[in-house]
Amino acid sequence: MESLSNKKKQLTVKPLNFWERAYLPAIVHGLSITMSHFFKKPVTIAYPDEKREFSENFRGMHSLKRDENGKERCTACGLCALSCPAEAITMTAAERQKGEEHLYREEKYAAVYEINMLRCIFCGLCEEACPKEAIYLDGDIVPSDYLRKDFIYGKDKLVEAPLNQ
Amino acid sequence: MKVTIDGFPIEVEAGTTILNAARLIGGDIVPPAMCYYSKLEGSGGKCRTCLVQVTKGSDKDPRPMPKLIASCRTTVMDGMEVKNITSPEVIEARKGVVEMLLINHPLDCPVCDQAGECHLQDLGYEHGAAKTRYEFDRRTFERIDIGDKIQLHMTRCILCYRCVFVADQITDHRIHGILNRGDHSEISTYIQKAVDNDFSGNVIDVCPVGALTDRTFRFKNRVWFTKPVEAHRECENPKCCGKVTLWYKGEDVIRVTARKDEYGEAEEFICNTCRFDKKKTSDWVIEGPRKVSHKSVISSNHYDTLKPLPVVKQNLVLQEANKEQFERETRL
Numbered sequence: 001m002e003s004l005s006n007k008k009k010q011l012t013v014k015p016l017n018f019w020e021r022a023y024l025p026a027i028v029h030g031l032s033i034t035m036s037h038f039f040k041k042p043v044t045i046a047y048p049d050e051k052r053e054f055s056e057n058f059r060g061m062h063s064l065k066r067d068e069n070g071k072e073r074c075t076a077c078g079l080c081a082l083s084c085p086a087e088a089i090t091m092t093a094a095e096r097q098k099g100e101e102h103l104y105r106e107e108k109y110a111a112v113y114e115i116n117m118l119r120c121i122f123c124g125l126c127e128e129a130c131p132k133e134a135i136y137l138d139g140d141i142v143p144s145d146y147l148r149k150d151f152i153y154g155k156d157k158l159v160e161a162p163l164n165q
Numbered sequence: 166m167k168v169t170i171d172g173f174p175i176e177v178e179a180g181t182t183i184l185n186a187a188r189l190i191g192g193d194i195v196p197p198a199m200c201y202y203s204k205l206e207g208s209g210g211k212c213r214t215c216l217v218q219v220t221k222g223s224d225k226d227p228r229p230m231p232k233l234i235a236s237c238r239t240t241v242m243d244g245m246e247v248k249n250i251t252s253p254e255v256i257e258a259r260k261g262v263v264e265m266l267l268i269n270h271p272l273d274c275p276v277c278d279q280a281g282e283c284h285l286q287d288l289g290y291e292h293g294a295a296k297t298r299y300e301f302d303r304r305t306f307e308r309i310d311i312g313d314k315i316q317l318h319m320t321r322c323i324l325c326y327r328c329v330f331v332a333d334q335i336t337d338h339r340i341h342g343i344l345n346r347g348d349h350s351e352i353s354t355y356i357q358k359a360v361d362n363d364f365s366g367n368v369i370d371v372c373p374v375g376a377l378t379d380r381t382f383r384f385k386n387r388v389w390f391t392k393p394v395e396a397h398r399e400c401e402n403p404k405c406c407g408k409v410t411l412w413y414k415g416e417d418v419i420r421v422t423a424r425k426d427e428y429g430e431a432e433e434f435i436c437n438t439c440r441f442d443k444k445k446t447s448d449w450v451i452e453g454p455r456k457v458s459h460k461s462v463i464s465s466n467h468y469d470t471l472k473p474l475p476v477v478k479q480n481l482v483l484q485e486a487n488k489e490q491f492e493r494e495t496r497l
Binding site (some may be wrong): 004028075076077078079081082094095106108131132 | 384388
């Protein structure tokens with residue numbers, strides 16, 4: 001039957017000619033290809049030491065943002081956890097006390113905010129759901145680790161460092 | 166009396182309001198209501214979200230009414246013809262009303278405990294514009310604790326007066342009301358006097374926005390992460406029906422509210438003992454999970470009982486293979 005894509009190619013096995021049967025020229029030719037790669041720029045990189053530049057829309061590790069005064073933006077509204085298809089996000093809200101106004105922007109804040117990086121599929125829906133522009137997936141690749149519990153990232157790893165430090 | 170709403174005719178008794186006639190028909194043609202509450206006498210007529218157009222006054226006087234009218238306060242006439250969603254004028258006016266209601270609203274839904282079951286949120290989502298044109302400072306108030314169980318955020322209030330009617334009609338004596346007039350009016354208790362009546366907690370249920378909230382539930386969890394369950398108990402209070410909705414998070418009851426019907430109105434009022442003090446599963450007789458509309462945010466991201474696909478329905482082998490999945494009661 002005729003193929004629809006017209007990309008099919010019929011292969012035939014021809015008998016080897018003299019030069020091919022001589023064996024050594026083919027070895028020399030092969031080695032020359034190998035040797036030529038010694039002088040070319042390598043296509044791979046030594047990953048943890050070297051890093052490639054990420055594309056602009058790369059989604060890596062999450063970070064919880066602060067506003068221009070260094071206050072945490074997250075108000076623990078739970079929309080990121082609701083939108084999360086992998087159910088990786090969990091949080092506990094708390095009320096801002098008197099004297100904490102410089103730490104949190106709204107009267108409610110996330111006392112505990114955890115993302116399970118093993119569950120996370122880095123789809124970026126939390127970023128889209130956030131009404132306060134508090135969460136962005138602008139970080140690096142999540143580093144590897146030995147224990148499952150170490151992949152549950154709390155606020156200590158997620159919240160951005162304050163600006164004036 | 167015969168009245169036609171958006172082309173649907175219905176026979177109602179004399180003295181029925183247009184809104185209630187529309188509710189008898191049901192569906193999309195029911196005008197939204199923020200201040201009207203069928204269980205509270207005298208409520209309605211304040212928020213103007215239920216505006217409708219009367220294209221024919223009655224059989225005797227077929228002239229249309231000159232202006233849009235509030236359907237919750239207007240009684241029907243024989244042969245009246247009403248337009249709600251079929252009238253572009255009404256849709257436009259309602260958009261304006263929503264914008265007006267939101268002028269002084271802080272829009273702090275991410276913080277507010279009412280988010281997810283807030284009528285103003287639904288109304289704004291369905292009828293409002295995406296952006297506000299208001300550029301001035303919104304009015305702000307300090308939040309007030311009314312007793313140790315109820316909290317008042319006056320900034321979120323839309324002055325529907327429902328809570329005032331609850332205090333007037335459900336509780337014995339009223340200590341809170343509206344102070345000042347017009348733009349300056351605010352819900353208040355004189356000298357922040359505690360509302361210590363047995364039925365005062367019902368102001369939380371009737372509040373269409375997050376102005377009156379449960380202090381025991383404050384920032385505990387978001388409504389859509391909790392699981393509503395219908396339950397009842399024998400309440401010692403003769404006026405209390407004891408029929409409630411329990412809102413579970415895991416094994417704990419974190420909130421108790423009255424049961425609400427499809428219009429967000431409490432079916433029967435409950436006492437403060439049921440609402441605030443009975444927060445153990447052992448206090449209640451569980452009736453089963455509450456039916457939540459699939460459009461509600463409360464049911465989102467919960468994986469419901471599996472509905473067999475048409476192909477499975479026709480194939481006995483597939484039916485047998487998926488039997489366990491279809492019989493599963495709990496949500497996956």
